[in-house]
Amino acid sequence: MTKSELIERLADKEHAGWAHWMDYLFSKCLMNDRREVIIPLPLVERWRKQAEIPYTQLSEREKQSDRDEVAHILPIIDEYVRNETILAMLKELAQGEAVRYASEVDGDILYDCPFCSPGGQYEPNEGQHEPTCLVIRAQQFLKERS
Ligand SMILES: [Zn+2]
Helix, strand or coil: CCHHHHHHHHHHHHHHHHHHHHHHHHHCCEECCCCCEECCHHHHHHHHHHHHCCHHHCCHHHHHHHHHHHHHHHHHHHHHHHHHHHHHHHHHHHCCCHHHHEEEECCEEEECCCCCCCCCCCCCHHHCCCCCCHHHHHHHHHHHHC
16 A cells, blocks of 8 residues: 555545535525524533543543544554554565675685575576565565556
């Protein structure tokens, strides 16, 4: 999920919350003979007062109603953060040049990539990873994604 996809998904939930509120508001209103919608004064006073109260000073019941709204968007944010974390790890992995795994043994350079040769000693051609190496697969994934 890209950042603009995240914004679209959150905006979709935001719109749904607004639409739900408007439905509720209109259900509490009256219509006069000129087909004008009227919000009863006691509700106007109640909502005005509520709107002026900072979240921290709301009643537990009012706070819970706001938390229930957050519960609609939290899974989307969680998914985005998880994906970003995985992407950051893949980017780190993709930077694993074979030369980093090079060591000199008896005058020879040995390339011992833990992903090309887990537990063994693979000697990639002049520091190149095997095509199936995780480093190469991470690089390909990121290339295809960009
Ligand atoms: Zn490798």
